[in-house]
Amino acid sequence: xxxxxxxxxxxxxxxxxxxxxxxxxxxxxxxxxxxxxxxxxxxxxxxxxxxxxxxxxxxxxxxxxxxxxxxxxxxxxxxxxxxxxxxxxxxxxxxxxxxxxxxxxxxxxxxxxxxxxxxxxxxxxxxxxxxxxxxxxxxxxxxxxxxxxxxxxxxxxxxxxxxxxxxxxxxxxxxxxxxxxxxxxxxxxxxxxxxxxxxxxxxxxxxxxxxxxxxxxxxxxxxxxxxxxxxxxxxxxxxxxxxxxxxxxxxxxxxxxxxxxxxxxxxxxxxxxxxxxxxxxxxxxxxxxxxxxxxxxxxxxxxxxxxxxxxxxxxxxxxxxxxxxxxxxxxxxxxxxxxxxxxxxxxxxxxxxxxxxxxxxxxxxxxxxxxxxxxxxxxxxxxxxxxxxxxxxxxxxxxxxxxxxxxxxxxxxxxxxxxxxxxxxxxxxxxxxxxxxxxxxxxxxxxxxxxxxxxxxxxxxxxxxxxxxxxxxxxxxxxxxxxxxxxxxxxxxxxxxxxxxxxxxxxxxxxxxxxxxxxxxxxxxxxxxxxxxxxxxxxxxxxxxxxxxxxxxxxxxxxxxxxxxxxxxxxxxxxxxxxxxxxxxxxx
Amino acid sequence: xxxxxxxxxxxxxxxxxxxxxxxxxxxxxxxxxxxxxxxxxxxxxxxxxxxxxxxxxxxxxxxxxxxxxxxxxxxxxxxxxxxxxxxxxxxxxxxxxxxxxxxxxxxxxxxxxxxxxxxxxxxxxxxxxxxxxxxxxxxxxxxxxxxxxxxxxxxxxxxxxxxxxxxxxxxxxxxxxxxx
Numbered sequence: 054x055x056x057x058x059x060x061x062x063x064x065x066x067x068x069x070x071x072x073x074x075x076x077x078x079x080x081x082x083x084x085x086x087x088x089x090x091x092x093x094x095x096x097x098x099x100x101x102x103x104x105x106x107x108x109x110x111x112x113x114x115x116x117x118x119x120x121x122x123x124x125x126x127x128x129x130x131x132x133x134x135x136x137x138x139x140x141x142x143x144x145x146x147x148x149x150x151x152x153x154x155x156x157x158x159x160x161x162x163x164x165x166x167x168x169x170x171x172x173x174x175x176x177x178x179x180x181x182x183x184x185x186x187x188x189x190x191x192x193x194x195x196x197x198x199x200x201x202x203x204x205x206x207x208x209x210x211x212x213x214x215x216x217x218x219x220x221x222x223x224x225x226x227x228x229x230x231x232x233x234x235x236x237x238x239x240x241x242x243x244x245x246x247x248x249x250x251x252x253x254x255x256x257x258x259x260x261x262x263x264x265x266x267x268x269x270x271x272x273x274x275x276x277x278x279x280x281x282x283x284x285x286x287x288x289x290x291x292x293x294x295x296x297x298x299x300x301x302x303x304x305x306x307x308x309x310x311x312x313x314x315x316x317x318x319x320x321x322x323x324x325x326x327x328x329x330x331x332x333x334x335x336x337x338x339x340x341x342x343x344x345x346x347x348x349x350x351x352x353x354x355x356x357x358x359x360x361x362x363x364x365x366x367x368x369x370x371x372x373x374x375x376x377x378x379x380x381x382x383x384x385x386x387x388x389x390x391x392x393x394x395x396x397x398x399x400x401x402x403x404x405x406x407x408x409x410x411x412x413x414x415x416x417x418x419x420x421x422x423x424x425x426x427x428x429x430x431x432x433x434x435x436x437x438x439x440x441x442x443x444x445x446x447x448x449x450x451x452x453x454x455x456x457x458x459x460x461x462x463x464x465x466x467x468x469x470x471x472x473x474x475x476x477x478x479x480x481x482x483x484x485x486x487x488x489x490x491x492x493x494x495x496x497x498x499x500x501x502x503x504x505x506x507x508x509x510x511x512x513x514x515x516x517x518x519x520x521x522x523x524x525x526x527x528x529x530x531x532x533x534x535x536x537x538x539x540x541x542x543x544x545x546x547x548x549x550x551x552x553x554x555x556x557x558x559x560x561x562x563x564x565x566x567x568x569x570x571x572x573x574x575x576x577x578x579x580x581x582x583x584x585x586x587x588x589x590x591x592x593x594x595x596x597x598x599x600x601x602x603x604x605x606x607x608x609x610x611x612x613x614x615x616x617x618x619x620x621x622x623x624x625x626x627x628x629x630x631x632x633x634x635x636x637x638x639x640x641x
Numbered sequence: 642x643x644x645x646x647x648x649x650x651x652x653x654x655x656x657x658x659x660x661x662x663x664x665x666x667x668x669x670x671x672x673x674x675x676x677x678x679x680x681x682x683x684x685x686x687x688x689x690x691x692x693x694x695x696x697x698x699x700x701x702x703x704x705x706x707x708x709x710x711x712x713x714x715x716x717x718x719x720x721x722x723x724x725x726x727x728x729x730x731x732x733x734x735x736x737x738x739x740x741x742x743x744x745x746x747x748x749x750x751x752x753x754x755x756x757x758x759x760x761x762x763x764x765x766x767x768x769x770x771x772x773x774x775x776x777x778x779x780x781x782x783x784x785x786x787x788x789x790x791x792x793x794x795x796x797x798x799x800x801x802x803x804x805x806x807x808x809x810x811x812x813x814x815x816x817x818x819x820x821x
Contacts, residue, residue: 067780067793099782242777243739280685280722281775321681321720324776338680339712340719356677399740399781406782437739473739487742491776497719579747600800602755622755625748629798 054088054132058106060166062095062252063245063284064406068102069121076122084129094253096166097407098153101144104166107132118144153404153423158385160393161369162409165253170288173295176256182301184375185260189309192375194224194268201268201371203379205391210236210327210364211439211468212544213390213457219361222351223269226359231271233262234355234362236332237278237285240324241440242491244471246395247365249407251278251285254369255292259315261368263306264375266313269361274315277332280322289317324441324495328543329354329362331497342497343543364469366395386412390456400437400473401428410455417451420474431476435559438473439466441488441495442548444555445481464555466548480577481560482567486514488552492545503546506537510553519580522568531557576640579623583641586627588613590637597627597638663701665690670705680708680716684723693724721776729764729771731809734788738777741785744796749785750774752799756806769813770806 059065059074077090096104101118105125108114115138117128124142131139138146145151159165168175176182188197202217223231235258239247251258262274278286293315296302304312318336325331326341333355335341354360370392374382383391390412396419399405403425410419416436420426427433435445444465446453453459460467475484493507510533513526534550541547557564566572573581586597586606593611605621608614616627628638669686673679683702688694694717703713717723735741735750750772754760757770764771780786783795787802794805 064780064782067783067786067795099780102782240776242737242742243781244777245779245781248779281778319682319685321685322722322776323720335681336678338678338682338716340716397781399738399784400743405740440739471739473743475743479743484743487739491737495776600803602752602799602803622751624751624755624799625745626752626799626803630800 054085054107054129055110055112056089056091056106056108057085057129058091058093058108060094060096060102060104060106061092062166062249063282064095064099065102065104066284068099070103073103073105073120073122073125077125080126084126085133091169092171093168094165094170095249095407097157097162097249097409098144098404099406100404104144106166107138112147114147115143116145117142152425153406153408156414156418156423157409158393158411159409160373160382160385161250161257161366161395162407163254163373164257165249165407168254170253170255171291173256173292173299176254180376181256181372182260184372185263185301186307188264188267188375189307189311194270197264197268197375198224200375200379204370204374204382205379205386206367206370206374206382207390207457208364209366209370209394209469211442211466213467216363216367219351219363220265220268222349223271223359223361226352228359229270230273230358231269232355232358232360233265233269233271233274234332234336234350234360235262235274235276235365235368236327236329236362237276237282237365238320238327238332239279239282239365239469240327240495241469241471243397243399243437243473244440244469245397246407246470248282248285250365250369250395251282252288255285255289256296257369257372258289258365259292259296259302261363261371262315263302263313264371265361265363265368267311269359271361272312272314274313275336275355276315276317277320277326277336278317280319286317286319293317323497324491325497325543325545328545331543332362333360340497342499343545345542366470387454387456389458394455394467394470396455396470396472398424398472398474401431401476401479402426402474403428412456413454415452415454416446419455419472420451424474427474427476431478433474434477434479435475435481436472437465437475437484437552438471439468439548439551440471441491442466442544442551443468443471444551445475445484445559446555447559464551464558466551478575478577480518480573480575481556481563482514482517482573483575483577485552485556486511486518489514489549492549496545496549500541500543500546502537502540503542503549506533506540507546507549509533510537510550514553517564517567518573518578520567520571520578522564524568526568527557527561527564582623583618584616584621584623584625584627585639585641586614586616587637587639590635592635592637594632594635596630596632600626600630602626661691661695661697663697666698666701670702674706680706680713681720684713684717688723693727696725727764727768728773729768730813731770731789733770733772733806734775734778735761735772736778736780736784736786736788737774738779738781738784740781741777744784745798746785748799749787749797749802752803753787753806756803769810 105117105120206216207213323341326335330344331341350360395409489511498504591613605617631638703710786795
């Protein structure tokens with residue numbers, strides 16, 4: 054045995070990975086003397102966390118899931134006894150990758166879950182900083198730019214703007230100083246791609262930024278990272294310090310005469326700061342309110358100077374492109390969407406986590422082959438893409454390939470990569486209400502249509518969910534949605550009505566059922582449902598009586614229980630606690 | 642929330658403000674004074690010192706940094722990270738992410754609010770719990786999730802969430818009992 058790796062990304066830690074790590078640290082001498090124990094980031098199989106890898110001397114890698122300190126001991130003992138892999142806990146191996154890993158193509162995530170994110174040497178062993186050396190020592194900035202142009206790389210933050218074009222327009226500006234900004238303000242609820250890259254492979258982002266600085270002629274880089282990502286910030290700080298010590302950042306990088314440095318600026322929790330002009334305002338210490346474009350940030354950005362702002366995932370692609378050539382990248386994907394895209398699969402899915410697939414793969418393959426289908430074998434209803442500015446794509450469009458154009462044509466939006474799977478228990482009116490609630494809270498208030506319009510849209514949706522919808526509400530929603538879209542300055546307002554418009558397009562009947570029949574077909578909306586106890590099934594065990602937080606359930610032991618509808622707050626506790634073999638709580 | 646231009650009124654309203662030692666933040670202010678665009682960083686560091694941003698502190702920042710009170714107050718209220726009120730010993734962040742929403746986070750909020758007898762955003766009278774929400778904690782595969790003082794709990798249902806709170810409450814009271 055050569056090495057033992059423990060996955061310690063945020064989700065690994067949340068699932069209990071630290072306990073395994075601490076156990077291995079303490080017991081190493083007894084367990085596996087001489088074997089290196091290493092921490093690593095996230096391999097993407099969040100549904101199997103905590104994960105443990107065993108690297109054998111023949112370079113084979115065995116990945117185990119759901120590991121506890123006891124299981125770790127069992128696995129290690131088994132391997133050391135020379136019996137091969139311990140099948141009962143094995144989830145994947147380098148010889149036989151499972152269905153989750155096999156269809157993936159990992160460029161951005163190439164090192165995630167493989168290297169120790171705190172080790173520069175580890176990154177270098179995987180070929181790290183070779184692309185930087187190649188660029189600085191043997192290519193002119195124009196040649197690097199040409200390579201990026203050939204690759205067809207487009208911004209991974211959502212809008213899909215060609216990266217070379219952004220870099221070029223910043224490069225063409227004469228004013229100095231110029232800035233490279235990495236947008237790590239990943240704010241879409243349900244999206245955690247950038248966090249994982251920053252936590253698991255911070256050097257790949259730094260390398261991309263340094264190359265960008267070389268192309269556009271900038272000496273300063275800033276990473277604007279959410280304060281909610283403490284581990285990402287810590288690993289970035291470690292990486293920046295190591296890069297400085299090794300002449301990869303700072304004055305005279307690799308003795309080439311090129312100087313570039315990077316600092317981190319922590320965001321303070323405002324979704325709108327993902328918009329690039331709002332991000333600049335926030336970097337300048339102001340409230341994060343968007344500014345009118347043009348001038349574009351590439352002309353006048355941070356402190357009025359030329360600034361190129363790119364997303365984490367975009368930067369993580371750059372070194373790979375320079376190392377393998379732009380045409381190798383362009384060979385992956387579709388005609389207009391090149392390369393791969395990382396998605397965060399979550400919601401009602403069996404195997405949630407991070408996946409990276411070539412552009413053009415169908416939604417069906419991602420959700421059913423990689424993700425393993427719907428949790429508890431429920432029925433697929435829709436997939437929500439693009440965060441609060443995105444939309445819900447229904448089942449009959451599951452063959453849609455994931456590329457910028459195809460996703461946009463469904464009314465949804467590629468966005469940064471959140472993919473939330475919904476089953477038949479999701480109410481589509483409530484989904485629209487949920488997203489409007491989010492955008493309405495996050496609206497910065499600058500544009501009237503967004504500030505007030507999103508609030509009015511939310512009020513209408515709330516009344517529909519409360520069973521108080523009236524005739525004409527749907528038409529009013531549609532009319533106002535178009536106004537908010539057309540009269541808002543930034544993507545937040547322009548995209549805010551999208552969740553309403555796509556659910557109206559594909560699930561109009563649900564709106565009509567709420568308004569006309571006062572019925573929530575998905576049995577979700579609190580005001581339109583009641584919890585009752587099925588007299589035939591109830592065995593009078595008393596669990597729900599004891600657990601009900603408002604004491605609204607009555608009934609003696611071994612007698613059928615009863616819910617007082619006047620007192621019931623519809624929290625659903627009774628449904629959660631009623632033993633599965635009885636399943637006596639009904640939702641109507 | 643009172644505006645800082647009326648902060649005399651605020652100070653009388655909230656007696657705790659008289660206990661605030663404004664000198665604690667001198668180092669932060671001196672380090673960043675004159676640095677363009679440093680207001681958010683200053684607010685973050687000062688909040689780390691006091692646990693929240695009391696009104697006299699905001700006023701002091703504006704005086705010492707040479708910024709208009711409206712700019713300091715405007716920035717402090719724009720970002721969700723900044724708190725103008727103290728938080729309880731246990732800060733419960735209930736994830737509002739999409740994955741948590743579709744897995745029933747709303748029901749958990751209802752159950753916790755009922756258990757603690759407070760509304761989201763409020764602190765219990767004994768100063769033990771603050772119930773708040775976060776846009777997304779990023780542990781989507783553990784949905785629905787809550788985080789209490791940095792530790793993530795999931796997947797939850799109403800009953801599990803209530804039990805976690807009751808356990809903390811019981812442990813706190815046991816500790817207090819032992820001291821006596």
